[in-house]
Amino acid sequence: MKGLILAAGLGIRQKENGDSKPLISLLGLSLIKRVILTARKSGIKEFLVVVGYNGKKIRKYLGDGRKLGVKINYLVNEQWKRGNGLSVLTARDFMQEPFILLMADHLFDDKILSQLLEITLEKDECVLCVDRNHSKHLDIEDATKVVMEDGRIKDIGKHLIDHDGIDTGIFLCTPAIFDALEESIAHGNETLSGGIRILANRGRMKAFDISGKYWIDVDDDKALKNAKSLLIEQLRKQTDGPVSKTLNRPISIRITELLLKTGISPNQISLMSFIIGIFAALSFYMGDYIYLVAGGILAQISSIIDGCDGEVARLKLQESKYGGWFDAVLDRYADALIIFGMIHGDWILHHDTLIWSIGFMALMGSFLNSYTSDKYDSTFKEKMTDRYAIRMGRDIRLFIIFIGALSGQILWTLAILALVTNFEAVRRLVVLRYRYA
Amino acid sequence: MKGLILAAGLGIRQKENGDSKPLISLLGLSLIKRVILTARKSGIKEFLVVVGYNGKKIRKYLGDGRKLGVKINYLVNEQWKRGNGLSVLTARDFMQEPFILLMADHLFDDKILSQLLEITLEKDECVLCVDRNHSKHLDIEDATKVVMEDGRIKDIGKHLIDHDGIDTGIFLCTPAIFDALEESIAHGNETLSGGIRILANRGRMKAFDISGKYWIDVDDDKALKNAKSLLIEQLRKQTDGPVSKTLNRPISIRITELLLKTGISPNQISLMSFIIGIFAALSFYMGDYIYLVAGGILAQISSIIDGCDGEVARLKLQESKYGGWFDAVLDRYADALIIFGMIHGDWILHHDTLIWSIGFMALMGSFLNSYTSDKYDSTFKEKMTDRYAIRMGRDIRLFIIFIGALSGQILWTLAILALVTNFEAVRRLVVLRYRYA
Numbered sequence: 005m006k007g008l009i010l011a012a013g014l015g016i017r018q019k020e021n022g023d024s025k026p027l028i029s030l031l032g033l034s035l036i037k038r039v040i041l042t043a044r045k046s047g048i049k050e051f052l053v054v055v056g057y058n059g060k061k062i063r064k065y066l067g068d069g070r071k072l073g074v075k076i077n078y079l080v081n082e083q084w085k086r087g088n089g090l091s092v093l094t095a096r097d098f099m100q101e102p103f104i105l106l107m108a109d110h111l112f113d114d115k116i117l118s119q120l121l122e123i124t125l126e127k128d129e130c131v132l133c134v135d136r137n138h139s140k141h142l143d144i145e146d147a148t149k150v151v152m153e154d155g156r157i158k159d160i161g162k163h164l165i166d167h168d169g170i171d172t173g174i175f176l177c178t179p180a181i182f183d184a185l186e187e188s189i190a191h192g193n194e195t196l197s198g199g200i201r202i203l204a205n206r207g208r209m210k211a212f213d214i215s216g217k218y219w220i221d222v223d224d225d226k227a228l229k230n231a232k233s234l235l236i237e238q239l240r241k242q243t244d245g246p247v248s249k250t251l252n253r254p255i256s257i258r259i260t261e262l263l264l265k266t267g268i269s270p271n272q273i274s275l276m277s278f279i280i281g282i283f284a285a286l287s288f289y290m291g292d293y294i295y296l297v298a299g300g301i302l303a304q305i306s307s308i309i310d311g312c313d314g315e316v317a318r319l320k321l322q323e324s325k326y327g328g329w330f331d332a333v334l335d336r337y338a339d340a341l342i343i344f345g346m347i348h349g350d351w352i353l354h355h356d357t358l359i360w361s362i363g364f365m366a367l368m369g370s371f372l373n374s375y376t377s378d379k380y381d382s383t384f385k386e387k388m389t390d391r392y393a394i395r396m397g398r399d400i401r402l403f404i405i406f407i408g409a410l411s412g413q414i415l416w417t418l419a420i421l422a423l424v425t426n427f428e429a430v431r432r433l434v435v436l437r438y439r440y441a
Numbered sequence: 442m443k444g445l446i447l448a449a450g451l452g453i454r455q456k457e458n459g460d461s462k463p464l465i466s467l468l469g470l471s472l473i474k475r476v477i478l479t480a481r482k483s484g485i486k487e488f489l490v491v492v493g494y495n496g497k498k499i500r501k502y503l504g505d506g507r508k509l510g511v512k513i514n515y516l517v518n519e520q521w522k523r524g525n526g527l528s529v530l531t532a533r534d535f536m537q538e539p540f541i542l543l544m545a546d547h548l549f550d551d552k553i554l555s556q557l558l559e560i561t562l563e564k565d566e567c568v569l570c571v572d573r574n575h576s577k578h579l580d581i582e583d584a585t586k587v588v589m590e591d592g593r594i595k596d597i598g599k600h601l602i603d604h605d606g607i608d609t610g611i612f613l614c615t616p617a618i619f620d621a622l623e624e625s626i627a628h629g630n631e632t633l634s635g636g637i638r639i640l641a642n643r644g645r646m647k648a649f650d651i652s653g654k655y656w657i658d659v660d661d662d663k664a665l666k667n668a669k670s671l672l673i674e675q676l677r678k679q680t681d682g683p684v685s686k687t688l689n690r691p692i693s694i695r696i697t698e699l700l701l702k703t704g705i706s707p708n709q710i711s712l713m714s715f716i717i718g719i720f721a722a723l724s725f726y727m728g729d730y731i732y733l734v735a736g737g738i739l740a741q742i743s744s745i746i747d748g749c750d751g752e753v754a755r756l757k758l759q760e761s762k763y764g765g766w767f768d769a770v771l772d773r774y775a776d777a778l779i780i781f782g783m784i785h786g787d788w789i790l791h792h793d794t795l796i797w798s799i800g801f802m803a804l805m806g807s808f809l810n811s812y813t814s815d816k817y818d819s820t821f822k823e824k825m826t827d828r829y830a831i832r833m834g835r836d837i838r839l840f841i842i843f844i845g846a847l848s849g850q851i852l853w854t855l856a857i858l859a860l861v862t863n864f865e866a867v868r869r870l871v872v873l874r875y876r877y878a
Binding site for chain 1: 708761762763765766767769770771773774777778781784785788794797798800801804805808809811812813815816817818819820821822866869870873874876877
């Protein structure tokens, strides 16, 4: 399915000599690139972008889309100062099939599109994504409102007093939209809403409720700020462990904001976290208390940076399977080498072989924690949820090491690590046996 | 979809006072249970079994099917000495939808059914699975032959001189079969083939070529022997490593044949292999050369038995996701403890701390070999194939340990293990980076 993106306008509150709104950068990505990459996540790989104001610059900026892994063609709407219905109409000859219609400056949750694409339409129907529970940040006065009935749009406009929701600017259209727009224009209304109202009057305009998923019209500086908070909010993962949630994530998000300005890639960040882990291991290896403290701090820093690769990848829509795998494998190596450094450091201080055995068990348990859950995912084709697993994740393990190093008690630290990790691995064997046997 | 299973007859070469053929045991499972469980793998959970000869015994034996995880109802064909078309006809009132028709004594590859179920049929069509490249073991004289044209059956019968393939006794039927059978019976032919010929004459009998997948009609003792070889042949896995293929698998298959007679479960076998691994670790732990040799032998035995759990599960159609996961996790624990035992044994002999470091690296590498490939499976939702991975599986690792233990060179053994496993893990990181970056 193709995507049609409207990028012709100036933006209501923008000065005419300002930069094009679609090109405004937000957390490492311009608005229009973010819209394109979000749509690509739902499998849309071919786009028509309607340009007008500052059109040449947008065309030069996006090119043929190859760098984004998509194909982009352009349509020019010289009449961009008039209603945006005219922009949609420029695509008339190029859209014989249903297509997605998006605004270049409306950001949204990728789940919206993947669900929208599942709706089946009659030949003469269109769908508008409607937000029934709009956020408190929304500039309600300027928003386009809709009245709904039985899952269909009944009326649409900026000045409706009673309304059921907000027009999000995300559409699934059939070519029927073009006839409706021409009819609206013939009646003197050149806006997209005009065409939608024509379809609504005929009962051919479905509504899709996006509640629970975010979208935002980035219309002014205030909205830009809100969009930033909104995107950053998405980084907090439900699967975050307790240390990650309360300590690592708040710090890593700050670091991520800085990293986004450097253009460093997620895999490079994974490697950076790994190298810091190696330095932690080397520091532990030396043995003296001062090295121990340094090792503990480095291990905790590595743990924090370990969150940044995923954050940058998600914010720049650069998530890759290889990246996830690469990060996980490096983490296992860093885990092992940090434990090895701790053993060696304690050994040269106390020459008690017990540390080797305890350290060995700590490594075994740490690995088994990762392994039981990853092997579960690959075997059962689903995530091992909290129902079966007490999360004994990397954030907790490295935090135990951090605290243990500061206390100077390496043997006890590794003993605790060995105990809790192996206990949890064996517990999973038993719990899942009762579940599946 | 329901399955209709014909279990009424006596079998051509069987004496009347013999046991019912469907109840004959083959590698731990009676023929009819094997047919039912094979069909269950393709999602068929409801069966109608037509009984005749020895019917009470079969009904008592299978019961309502709950123990097999299916639902079984019975139909009685008192006329079981006459043509088998009469058996099919007893189901007339119970089959309003398309259904699978199977013979209680025909064993087959479960892939046949899962592909057969994907065929879409017109209301008056049926499909017969045809073997175009029948095995040399087939008793061609007694087989039912078919002539085909354009993917449809043209003629069917035992005495066709020229033929294109063999009737495998596996059908996907619509209720149209019943009318065809009645028409055939009216013409004096009471066999199922008679009904099929009627449909074939009308061009309503499709053929599905099963080439490359096994099936066998277990008609006499010779066929029973062939069926046994055939099923055992399926146990050799393409993913078997070199040690597994040449040494472990041939031995484990023999042991599996014995284990099948005991009723021991696959998970119990996994546990058995694990416990032998623990004894290997304990033996290594002691240090003396004689214990070293014993440890090496036990490790290799554990490696061989490790193949039996999967073999028993596959032969008894008891494969479970939990079983696969449980086995993998126990393997990782056994791997770790065996390496730990080796380190300790060497340490009490030579008191050289180098063994601890080398052993630690060997454990890290062994784990990373399992982890990189399992994490790959769960991330990419596909198996890491030979294209990216040099297989450094458990069979090879335990064989290195076996040979190393006999040679008495523990430090060198662990050094080699550390080297090859870590080299392979790092190589995967690099190769996959080029593939996916």
